Amino acid sequence: MSAFDESTGLVAPIAKTHRRGRGFDGHWALVWQKFRRHKLGVAGGIVVILAYLVAAIPEFLAPVTLEAYNPAYTYAPPQPVHMGRDDGTGWTFGPHVNAYKSEIDYNSGRRTFVEDETQPIYLGFFVEGESYNLLGLIPTNRHLFGPVIEGQPFFLFGADRLGRDILSRTIYGTRISMTIGLIGVALSLVFGILIGGISGLFGGVTDNVIQRFIEFIQSVPAIPLWIGLAAAIPASVPPLQVYFLITIILSVLGWTSLARVVRGRFLAMRNEDFVKAARLDGCGPVRIIFRHMLPSFLSHIIATVSLAIPGMILAETALSYLGIGLRTPIVSWGVLLQEAQNVRTIASAPWLLLPGAAVVIAVLALNFLGDGLRDAADPYAD
Incomplete structure (x- = not known):
């Protein structure tokens, strides 16, 4: 680019100014700047x-994989990690756990586990273990951490009634528990x-009918309704279908609060x-909602959605804990907590509550x- 300089009669070039991310320079830049100042929000993110x-x-x-179990270590307690030991020839450093020796307590009839300091189990990163398909595509046997020698018993969070590693099952349960909240909120959205x-765009009779319907759904106790709908799923339904049905149940009951928020915003904007202009241009209701009105308060929608996901996770956990939600062989945090329903079991194996953490x-x-996100959604407020 160039410009004519009247004082010299010459054409001088104009220096180009580089703007990084033009769309990021406006409202969303202010939202990001305010969100960065929210320390707990950043940590949570x-x-x-x-x-x-x-x-x-x-x-x-x-x-280990979900299929791994060892009946010899039923209800084995968590193994503490040690960072060094004297092996007789000198002090060696490195993380390790001590192997367990099982003993029978003849007074109570229960098996107890005692650390055997003469049999260390050394731990490492990127160790070889059981084979699996990474992301369902790449066959490999590398695990982030575990025993250096494959097959040695290792229970950092303890074991359950079948000798299965609770840490591994908790990690696997993250996939179901976190995605069911995400998918459920997406449908509710x-x-x-x-x-x-x-409701907010048309108003009048349409608004009254929809609002009365929302009030009816909100007046029904949530937990009994969840229990009734979840119990209606036949036991013969495959686990994967149960997962999607539970997601739909949570979504059908979780959209009312968001609908109230959207309706209030649309009532305030429908006369703008x-x-x-969009109506005069011949735009239909769906196009007006998603193309013209929704982007004006998208940041508030994002904040509302992020606050709705925890409710979905807690609902799935409660249903699965009560035995009417997801069922084995599906592994979620709620399914894992089913092991901790018995008070006597919790008293003898409190580590079964670790998935609750x-x-x-x-x-x-x-x-x-x-x-x-809710505070940053209105970057102009103090």
Whole structure:
């Protein structure tokens, strides 16, 4: 580019200015800047990203596969990790656990486990183990961490009643528990935006009918309704279909709050000039909703969705814990917590509650992320 300089009569070039990410320089840049100042929101976002990374590649991250079990280590307690030991020839450093010796307590009739310090089990990263298909495509036998010698018993979170590694099963359960919330909220998002948008855009009789329907759904106790719908799924239904049916059940009951939010925003915007112009241009209701009105408060939708995912995760966990949600062989955090229904079992093996810690961490992280997005959704507020 060039410009004519009247003082010299010469044509001088104009320096080009580079703008990085033109679409990122406006509203979304302000949203990002405000979100970065929300420390808990950023921390929650990092944890959520890591959780979905775990859900993507649990086979690589878990020390063993879901099919691995060892009846000799039924209800084995968690093995503490040690960083060094004296093997008689000198002090050696490196993470290891001590092998277990099982003993029978004849007074209680229970098996107890005692550490055998003479039999260390050395741990390493990127070790060889059981074979699996990474991402369902790449055959490999490498695991992120585990025993250096394949096949040695290793229970960092303890074992369950069948001698299965709780840590590995918790990692595998991340895939189901985190994705069921994501898919469920995605379906609720479609229902909420479409039905709430129609209610707010048309108003009048249409709005009254839709709002009375929403109030009817919200007046029904959620847990009994979940239990009734989940119990209606026949026991003969394959596990994968049960997963999708539970997702649909959670979605059908979770769209009402979002529909109320969308309806309120649309009532405030339906008389705006750009909406009237779209109507005069011949745009249909669906195009007006998704093309013209929805982008104006998309940041609020994102914040609402991030706060709805924890509710989906808790609902699935509660249904599966009660035995009317997902069932084995599907592995989710709620299914794993079924092992901890018996008070006597919890008293003797409290590590069975460790999958519940994953639920707490995921829900807190999603709530922190949602709070940060909700505050950043209006970057002009103090």
